[in-house]
Amino acid sequence: MKQHRSIRKHNTQALADLFRKFMPASAVLTEKEDLRPFECDGLSAYHSLPLLAVLPETVEQIQQVLAICHENDVPVVARGAGTGLSGGALPNSQGVLLSLAKLNRILELDPVQRIARVEPGVRNLAISEAAAPFKLFYAPDPSSQIACSIGGNVAENSGGVHCLKYGLTVHNVQQIKVLTGKGDMLTLGGSGLDSPGLDLLALMTGSEGMLGIIVEITVRLLPLPEKTEVILAAFEDIAKAGEAVGNIIAAGIIPAGLEMMDNPAIRAAEAFAHAGYPQEAAAILLCELDGDEIDVQQQRQRVEAVLSQSGAGEIRVARDSEEKQLFWKGRKAAFPAVGRLSPDYYCMDGTIPRKRLAEVLTRIGELSDEFGLAVANVFHAGDGNLHPLILYDANIEGELARAEAFGGKVLELCVEAGGTITGEHGVGMEKLDQMCVQFTPLELEYFHAIKHAFDAKELLNPGKVIPTLHRCAEFGAMHVHHGQLPHPELERF
Amino acid sequence: MDISLRLQGQVRQAIDKRQTFRIEGNNSKAFLGRPVTGEVLSLREHHGIVSYEPTELVITCHAGTTLKELEQTLAEKRQMLPFEPPHFGEQATLGGTIACGLAGPRRPFSGAARDFVLGCRVLTGKGDIIHFGGEVIKNVAGYDVSRLMTGAFGTLGVLLDVSLKVLPLPEHEATLQKACSAEQALDIMTRLAGQPTPLSGACHDAENLYLRFSGSRQSVEAACKRFEGDEMEHGQRLWQQIREHQHAFFRQQKPLWRLSLAASSAPLTLAGETFLDWGGAQRWLYSDEPASRIRDAVSALGGHATLFRNPGEQSEIFHPLGSLEKQLHLNLKQVFDPFGLLNYGRMYEGL
Ligand SMILES: Cc1cc2nc3c(=O)[nH]c(=O)nc-3n(C[C@H](O)[C@H](O)[C@H](O)COP(=O)(O)OP(=O)(O)OC[C@H]3O[C@@H](n4cnc5c(N)ncnc54)[C@H](O)[C@@H]3O)c2cc1C
Numbered sequence: 001m002k003q004h005r006s007i008r009k010h011n012t013q014a015l016a017d018l019f020r021k022f023m024p025a026s027a028v029l030t031e032k033e034d035l036r037p038f039e040c041d042g043l044s045a046y047h048s049l050p051l052l053a054v055l056p057e058t059v060e061q062i063q064q065v066l067a068i069c070h071e072n073d074v075p076v077v078a079r080g081a082g083t084g085l086s087g088g089a090l091p092n093s094q095g096v097l098l099s100l101a102k103l104n105r106i107l108e109l110d111p112v113q114r115i116a117r118v119e120p121g122v123r124n125l126a127i128s129e130a131a132a133p134f135k136l137f138y139a140p141d142p143s144s145q146i147a148c149s150i151g152g153n154v155a156e157n158s159g160g161v162h163c164l165k166y167g168l169t170v171h172n173v174q175q176i177k178v179l180t181g182k183g184d185m186l187t188l189g190g191s192g193l194d195s196p197g198l199d200l201l202a203l204m205t206g207s208e209g210m211l212g213i214i215v216e217i218t219v220r221l222l223p224l225p226e227k228t229e230v231i232l233a234a235f236e237d238i239a240k241a242g243e244a245v246g247n248i249i250a251a252g253i254i255p256a257g258l259e260m261m262d263n264p265a266i267r268a269a270e271a272f273a274h275a276g277y278p279q280e281a282a283a284i285l286l287c288e289l290d291g292d293e294i295d296v297q298q299q300r301q302r303v304e305a306v307l308s309q310s311g312a313g314e315i316r317v318a319r320d321s322e323e324k325q326l327f328w329k330g331r332k333a334a335f336p337a338v339g340r341l342s343p344d345y346y347c348m349d350g351t352i353p354r355k356r357l358a359e360v361l362t363r364i365g366e367l368s369d370e371f372g373l374a375v376a377n378v379f380h381a382g383d384g385n386l387h388p389l390i391l392y393d394a395n396i397e398g399e400l401a402r403a404e405a406f407g408g409k410v411l412e413l414c415v416e417a418g419g420t421i422t423g424e425h426g427v428g429m430e431k432l433d434q435m436c437v438q439f440t441p442l443e444l445e446y447f448h449a450i451k452h453a454f455d456a457k458e459l460l461n462p463g464k465v466i467p468t469l470h471r472c473a474e475f476g477a478m479h480v481h482h483g484q485l486p487h488p489e490l491e492r493f
Numbered sequence: 494m495d496i497s498l499r500l501q502g503q504v505r506q507a508i509d510k511r512q513t514f515r516i517e518g519n520n521s522k523a524f525l526g527r528p529v530t531g532e533v534l535s536l537r538e539h540h541g542i543v544s545y546e547p548t549e550l551v552i553t554c555h556a557g558t559t560l561k562e563l564e565q566t567l568a569e570k571r572q573m574l575p576f577e578p579p580h581f582g583e584q585a586t587l588g589g590t591i592a593c594g595l596a597g598p599r600r601p602f603s604g605a606a607r608d609f610v611l612g613c614r615v616l617t618g619k620g621d622i623i624h625f626g627g628e629v630i631k632n633v634a635g636y637d638v639s640r641l642m643t644g645a646f647g648t649l650g651v652l653l654d655v656s657l658k659v660l661p662l663p664e665h666e667a668t669l670q671k672a673c674s675a676e677q678a679l680d681i682m683t684r685l686a687g688q689p690t691p692l693s694g695a696c697h698d699a700e701n702l703y704l705r706f707s708g709s710r711q712s713v714e715a716a717c718k719r720f721e722g723d724e725m726e727h728g729q730r731l732w733q734q735i736r737e738h739q740h741a742f743f744r745q746q747k748p749l750w751r752l753s754l755a756a757s758s759a760p761l762t763l764a765g766e767t768f769l770d771w772g773g774a775q776r777w778l779y780s781d782e783p784a785s786r787i788r789d790a791v792s793a794l795g796g797h798a799t800l801f802r803n804p805g806e807q808s809e810i811f812h813p814l815g816s817l818e819k820q821l822h823l824n825l826k827q828v829f830d831p832f833g834l835l836n837y838g839r840m841y842e843g844l
Contacts, residue, residue, distance in 0.1 A: 111687065112683060112687070112757050113755055113756070113757050114686070114687055136687070156633065157633045157637070159631055163631070164630075167604065167608065168631065170608075170637070170640070171604060171608050175795075180817070184817055186815075186817055186818060186821070187815075188818075190753070190754075190795050190796055190797060191754055191755035191758075191794055191795030191796050192753035192754045192755060192756075192774050192775070192795070192796045192797070193600060193601060193605065193753060193771060193774045193775070194594075194605060194644075194753050194797075195753075195797060196797045196799070196811045196812035196813075196814065197811065197812075197814050197818065197822055197840065197841070198641060198644070198645055198649070198822055198825060198840075199594075199607055199640055199641055199643060199644055199645075200641075200818070200821065202607055202637050202640035202641060202643075203636055203637055203638075203640070203641045205637065206633045206636070206637050207636055207637075211636075223686075223687055223688050223689045224689065225689050226689045246548045246549075247548075249548055249549075249550060250547065250548040252571060252661035252662075252664075253661075254660065254661065291689070291691075291708070291712070292689060292690075292691065292708075292712050292715070292716075294709060294711045294712040294715060295691070295708055295709050295711075295712040298709050298711070298712075299709075351629040351630070351631045351632060352629065353546070353549050353551075353628065353629060354548065354549055355546070355548060355549060380631070383629075383630050383631045384629055384630065384631070385630075385631045418627070418628060418629070419627065419629045420627055420629055420631075420632040420633075420634050421634050422632070422633050422634050423629070423631035423632060423633065424631055424633055425633075426633055427633075427634060427635070431634075435634065435635065438634050438635075439634075439635060440623070442621055442623060443623045443624065443625070443635075446617075446621075446623055446638070446828065446829070447635050447636055449828040450636050450638075450825070450828055452828075453821065453824035453825050453827065453828050454821065454824070465635070466635065
C-alpha cells in the first residue's frame with residue numbers, strides 16, 4: 001500500500017491557462033483573496049487553500065477540467081455548497097477545487113413519473129419547492145436544506161429529520177450521471193426501480209467525492225401527505241425521553257420524524273427562535289406523524305398514550321400549521337442557536353442502537369465534565385443518530401484540541417455501543433482516526449482497493465475518508481501511550 | 494450454527510488450486526443467472542438468527558437461515574421484511590434472497606432488498622472475512638459495501654451474515670379487483686401512486702387490475718370506498734401467488750422476461766403476454782421475440798430486461814452493460830475475488 005503520494009509541483013499559472021482556453025477568465029480563480037471563500041466547508045477548524053478553483057457551467061467543461069487534471073496528475077476536490085461538516089470539501093493544497101455551484105438548473109420535473117432531473121448544484125429545498133405545485137416533495141431534508149446542494153447530498157448520502165420514515169438520500173435517488181477521474185461519463189440507475197449489474201448507484205452514493213464527480217441526479221418525488229401533526233413532549237429526565245423513543249417504535253408506529261433536544265439545546269433554540277419550548281425540561285421530543293386523516297388521528301392518540309406512559313410531563317400538539325412550523329423552526333435553527341452560546345461549536349454525528357440512548361447520553365455528560373467543555377444535544381432520536389455539539393473557543397489555546405479529543409471519545413463510545421462513527425455527515429478529513437476504530441486494517445484495505453478500482457491515479461479527493469494503515473498505526477500507538485487501546489489488533493502495525 | 498471459519502478454510506485452500514465454487518443456499522434460485530461450474534459451497538448449515546431486536550427494527554441472521562423461519566420470527570412480533578421477497582421454493586435462504594436482490598409486489602411502495610440491508614459479513618474470494626455496515630439505521634462510514642453485495646449474485650463474496658431493517662406489519666390489508674385493459678390499468682396505477690394513498694400493491698394480469706391497501710383498518714376501508722372495484726376475499730393469497738410466480742399467468746412454456754422500466758411507460762409493442770406489477774415498473778413478458786428486440790425496446794425507455802426463466806437454450810441473462818460500466822464491474826471483481834473463484838460468470842462473462 002502506498003502511504004504517501006508525491007504530488008508533482010505545478011505551475012498554477014500554466015494550469016489556469018489551460019482551463020481558460022474553454023472557460024471564461026472569471027471561472028478560473030487563482031488569487032488568494034478569490035480562493036478564501038473555498039478554504040473550508042462547514043467544519044472551519046480545517047482549512048487550506050487550493051492551487052486554484054474552477055467554476056464550470058457545463059458538464060463538458062467539467063469533463064475537460066478532469067481530463068487535464070488526470071493527464072497532469074493534479075488532485076481534484078469537488079465542492080457543492082460547502083455545508084459539509086466533516087471537511088469533505090476541504091481543498092487539496094496541491095490541487096484544483098471544482099465548484100459545482102453554477103450547475104444549478106432543474107432540468108426536468110415530471111409529475112406523472114414523479115421524478116426531478118437536476119444539476120448537482122441545485123439546492124435541496126429548491127427541489128421540494130419546485131415540486132410543491134404538483135403536491136409532491138423530495139423527502140430527504142437535511143437541516144441545511146436551504147443551502148446544501150443535491151450533489152453534496154448524494155456524495156454524503158445525507159439524511160434529515162424525515163428519514164426515519166422516508167429513508168436517506170440513497171433510498172430516494174433513481175439515477176445519476178457521474179464522471180470518472182478521466183472525465184468519462186457513466187450513467188448509473190435507470191428509468192425503472194433497478195438497473196442491471198452491480199449496484200454502483202448505491203456504492204457511489206455516500207462516496208464523498210472519492211469515486212466520481214456527480215453531474216446529474218434524478219430524484220424520486222413523493223406525494224405530499226394529506227395530513228401532518230407535530231407533538232411536543234417534555235421530560236424531566238433525559239433517560240425517560242430516550243426510553244419513550246423506543247416505546248413509540250415498539251408500539252408499531254413509524255413517525256415521519258422523531259427528534260430530541262436536551263436542556264442546553266432547548267434553551268439556546270428558545271432564545272433564538274421563540275418556539276415556545278418548555279425551558280425547564282431536561283429534554284423534549286418532537287414527533288411528527290403524517291399520512292391520511294384517519295391514520296394520523298389514530299397514531300396521534302397512540303403516541304400521546306405512549307408518551308405519558310413513558311413519563312412525559314407536558315404533551316402539546318401543534319394547533320395549526322403556524323405552530324407546527326414554529327416547533328420545527330426551533331429544531332432546525334438549533335445549530336446556529338447553540339452557536340450563539342459559544343464562540344465555536346463542534347458537531348458530532350455518531351449513530352447508536354436506540355435502546356442505548358439514555359446510557360450514551362449520560363456518558364457524554366460525564367465526558368463533558370472530564371474535558372471541561374459544555375455540550376448540547378439535538379438529534380435524530382428515532383434513528384439513534386446523535387449530534388452532540390461541543391462548545392469551545394478556538395481563541396483559547398488548547399480548546400480546539402480538547403474539543404477534538406472529546407469528540408473522538410464520543411465517536412468511540414458510539415462504536416462501543418454497537419453503532420457507528422457517522423450517521424450522515426461523512427468521514428471526510430475529520431473522522432479518519434475513528435475509521436481505524438470502526439474498521440480493521442483488512443477492511444480498510446478493501447476500501448482502498450475500491451477507490452483504486454474507480455480512480456487508479458487516486459486524484460479524486462485524495463487523502464480523505466479512508467485512513468492509511470500507517471495513520472491507524474500511529475493513532476493506535478497514541479492510544480496505547482494514553483494507556484487505552486480501543487482496538488487491540490492495531491498492535492500488529 | 495456458525496460455520497464461517499470452515500467456509501473460509503475451504504476458500505483459502507481453493508486459492509492455490511484455483512478451485513472454483515458455486516455458492517448455494519437451498520438452490521431455490523438456481524434457475525436465475527448464467528451457468529456456474531465448480532464445487533458446491535453450501536451455506537445450508539450456516540443457519541440461525543444471530544440477534545433480533547424488535548424495538549430497534551433490526552434483525553441479523555446467518556445467511557443459511559430460511560426465509561420461512563425469518564419471516565415467522567418477525568411475524569411473532571408483528572413485523573415483516575418490507576421488500577416482500579419472493580421465496581421461489583420452500584427452503585429459500587436469506588443469503589440467496591439478498592444475493593439475488595429480488596423483491597415482491599410491495600417494492601415500489603416500501604423499497605428494494607438493498608434499501609433494507611444495514612450491514613453484512615462477507616467471505617471474499619481472497620479468503621478474507623470482512624464486515625461492513627452494521628445494525629444501525631444510519632451509517633455512512635466508508636463505502637456502502639453491504640448494498641453493493643446485495644444483488645451481486647455472490648460474485649463479489651459469500652454472504653455470511655446479513656443485518657436487515659424490518660418494519661411493523663400493517664394492521665389491516667385489503668385488495669380490490671377491477672376488470673380493465675392494460676392501458677387503463679397503467680393510467681390508474683400511475684395516478685394513484687402520485688396521491689397520498691395507503692397503496693401497497695398494484696398489478697394487472699391482462700384482464701384485471703388489482704390494488705392492495707395497507708394501514709389502519711379505518712384508513713384501508715376508506716381507501717377501498719374511494720376507488721372503484723370489488724374487494725377480494727382472499728387478497729393476500731393473490732399477492733403471494735404473484736410474488737411466487739404461482740399465479741396462472743406464470744404457467745407458460747416460453748422464455749419469461751423481466752422488464753424494469755418507468756412505471757408510466759405505455760404498453761410495449763412486443764409479441765407475447767404481459768403481466769404488469771410494481772404499478773407498471775416491473776413487467777413480466779412471455780415472448781419468443783429475439784432477445785435483441787426486447788432489450789432494444791426497453792433500453793429505448795431507459796429500462797433493462799432480464800431473461801428470468803428460459804426453458805430453451807441458454808443465452809445472456811442480464812442486460813448488457815456499457816463498456817465503461819463493464820470495466821468497473823471487472824475492477825470490482827478484482828478487488829473482491831481476484832482469482833475468479835466465486836460464482837464465476839453468474840452475472841456476466843468474467844464476473
Ligand atoms: C447547519 C447545518 C445543518 C446540517 N444538517 C444536516 C442534516 O440534518 N443531515 C445531514 O445529512 N447533513 C446535515 N448537514 C451537513 C451537510 O449539509 C450535508 O452533508 C450536505 O449534503 C452537504 O452538501 P454540500 O452541497 O454543502 O456539499 P459540500 O460540503 O460542498 O461537499 C460535501 C462532500 O461531497 C463532495 N461533493 C460535493 N458535490 C459533489 C459532486 N457533485 N460530486 C461528487 N462529490 C461531491 C465533496 O467533495 C465533499 O466531500 C448540516 C450542515 C449544517 C451546516
